[in-house]
Amino acid sequence: MAEVMPVVQRVPGVALLKAYRREWLAKDVVAGVVLTTLLVPQGMAYAELAGLPPITGLYTTIMCLLGYAVLGPSRILVLGPDSSLGPMIAATVLPLVGSGGDPQRAVALASVLAILVAVIMTVAAVAKLGFIADLLSKPTMLGYMNGLALTILVGQLPKLFGFKVDADGLVGEVVGFVQGVAQGEAVPAAVAVGGVGIVLVLALQRWVPRVPAIMVMVVLAILATSLFGLAARGVDLVGVLPKGFPPFTIPDLQRGDIALLVGGALGIATISLADTISTSSAFAARSGQEVHGNQEMIGIGAANLAAGLFQGFPVSTSGSRTAVAERSGAKTQLTGVVGAGLIIVMIVLVPGLLQNLPQPALAAVVITASLSLADVPGTARLWKQQRIEFVLSVAAFLGVALLGVLPGIAIAIGLSILNVFRRAWLPYETVLGKVDGLEGYHDVHSYPDARRLPGLVIYRFDAPLFFANAKTFRDEVRTLARTEPRPRWILVAAEPITDVDTTASDVLQELDEELDGAGTHLVFAELKDPVRRKMDRYGLARQIEPRHFFPTLESAISAYQAETGARWHESAASEAAPGSA
Structure with a gap:
């Protein structure tokens, strides 16, 4: 009792x-x-x-x-x-x-x-x-x-x-x-x-x-x-x-x-x-x-x-x-x-x-x-x-x-x-550049004059990578890799990527092998620790070299500059901005 x-x-x-x-x-x-x-x-x-x-x-x-x-x-x-x-x-x-x-x-x-x-x-x-x-x-x-x-x-x-x-x-x-x-x-x-x-x-x-x-x-x-x-x-x-x-x-x-x-x-x-x-x-x-x-x-x-x-x-x-x-x-x-x-x-x-x-x-x-x-005004606002x-x-x-x-x-x-699936299937994706007077790296569609490093594409994909959108990611990276002059690095700003499933892992492995054969490296920065551990379990570390994973965008960009001696362009306004969704 x-x-x-x-x-x-x-x-x-x-x-x-x-x-x-x-x-x-x-x-x-x-x-x-x-x-x-x-x-x-x-x-x-x-x-x-x-x-x-x-x-x-x-x-x-x-x-x-x-x-x-x-x-x-x-x-x-x-x-x-x-x-x-x-x-x-x-x-x-x-x-x-x-x-x-x-x-x-x-x-x-x-x-x-x-x-x-x-x-x-x-x-x-x-x-x-x-x-x-x-x-x-x-x-x-x-x-x-x-x-x-x-x-x-x-x-x-x-x-x-x-x-x-x-x-x-x-x-x-x-x-x-x-x-x-x-x-x-x-x-x-x-x-x-x-x-x-x-x-x-x-x-x-x-x-x-x-x-x-x-x-x-x-x-x-x-x-x-x-x-x-x-x-x-x-x-x-x-x-x-x-x-x-x-x-x-x-x-x-x-x-x-x-x-x-x-x-x-x-x-x-x-x-x-x-x-x-x-x-x-x-x-x-x-x-x-x-x-x-x-x-x-x-x-x-x-x-x-x-x-x-x-x-x-x-x-x-x-x-x-x-x-x-x-x-x-x-x-x-x-x-x-x-x-x-x-x-x-x-x-x-x-x-x-x-x-x-x-x-x-x-x-x-x-x-x-x-x-x-009923809410007709609310529908009109939509x-x-x-x-x-x-x-x-x-x-x-x-x-x-x-x-x-x-x-x-x-x-x-x-x-x-x-609608949730649609957002994950076709997420927003863009290229980033450096904007004078602002810290960090920003969307070139919002800032057309953002500066970029020769041979480096900083690519952001705003969704977890899973079976439904892995090919979308792959196709966009391929498009970026075919631009002239061909980039030496495609640096993925991976902070928005909150998960990678087995299907996406297989796609990444094939994509990295394909890019390496053409002289372009797939590089990741700001991957969350749980996502990195998943990628290690999937065996991606055997395909994507450990030196191509960086804790921050700054450390990745510094490594690229040290390797290539590249310097920031004065303006990117004259360049076509690749990749948007």
Whole structure:
């Protein structure tokens, strides 16, 4: 028992209780009350976005807040149903349920999905795989989010207009929506409620950010239902929610369900982790806290496991809800616990509190959330700053928009990895020269008047040497060796070369033999010790003479001058600068 206690005391929630200050209590309670006004409508709206009953959004919100409060490391982060995960959950679960399927089966599959995400997060945390979140580069994440925003927006338009569309894919939904409006299926009262709701939320968020915009819109929409008889005008309402809290539930599965859910769980876990790490980093920087990536994965895992065992679905961090908690004065995770407690009180004692909430109002909540996901100015900046990253962003956007959410995330990750590979495959390479008034040796493309020594080419290759780029290195060195007059030394400024694999070693050996036969020596300076030791193990020392390895560029150049008597040219402006990428 004594051995167990220190372990228990290291649990973040327990450690926080021990360090809790009395003066934080009032602030946490007030922030919890304010936060609840956002948790309830968003939880219900995002459940419907995932293709699930609205009540499951509240179950999920309660349990993930409690789970993260125990094992999550951040004092202020708020987890819950998320607009970016909703389409991914729907894309994974609904095809297994089938057209007109049982809602309870959909809930069970979504719960299993949450449990799988919890398992993936926990295993990743134990294996210290927090770096996986870095697989999504900012440009591809930008494109993915833009595509997701458009997908969510288009998917919610029929609900906003008071009718339904039975179609698959973005193009099919757009066609179905346009046809529905053209055939007069739109309900004017629904359009009015949804349109006013969107305008109201966006206006309040922009000009009065401290006011809980979504809650204000929800209250006014409920009042409008009574004042204008919206139900009689064809507007769908949420209705009375199931009373009480769900019991601990082991989801009932069919054979083969788990195998079909794993792909979706991996995508959801990746997005959830990337979102959580980026959000926690942003808020931690403002409060002076540190981000613990592996502990965050355990916290996310605990939140998803708790949700999955009580008829919930996968969750992630919410930047908007975390910002509301922070602005309301939250100090600890007690804020989320208060919010969970208030939701429990609502569904147990007053389940009919939101029965007159119009469905178009929930659509307005989702649409305003989708607009916050998009970043068109950021995409425009990519066009100005780096065209290749703009192309990657657009490709990720089209992947989500045209192929679907799950293929879209796979494309986004694949493009990020390919971009890393592209940079290593075709790295920047250049020739260096001496610039008057500056220490060291510099890129002749940036300094065309840089001076060079006759017969010496100083060549820099800005990447590790491995199987994919070894031939690129070889071809550029060959090009440099064929210049007239032919250089006596090609001196590789090797400080950026952080690794050499066996394929590159073989290429270097053949290249050195070829150059020696033509009267040019391949020389290295500033090789890192681990890289030099690898080259020795590969047997390169038998081919490249030890005297052709130097600790610094200066020592190499001094040795060359001592051997040849060469002196620096006055200017290199008249010489063509060989080799660039």
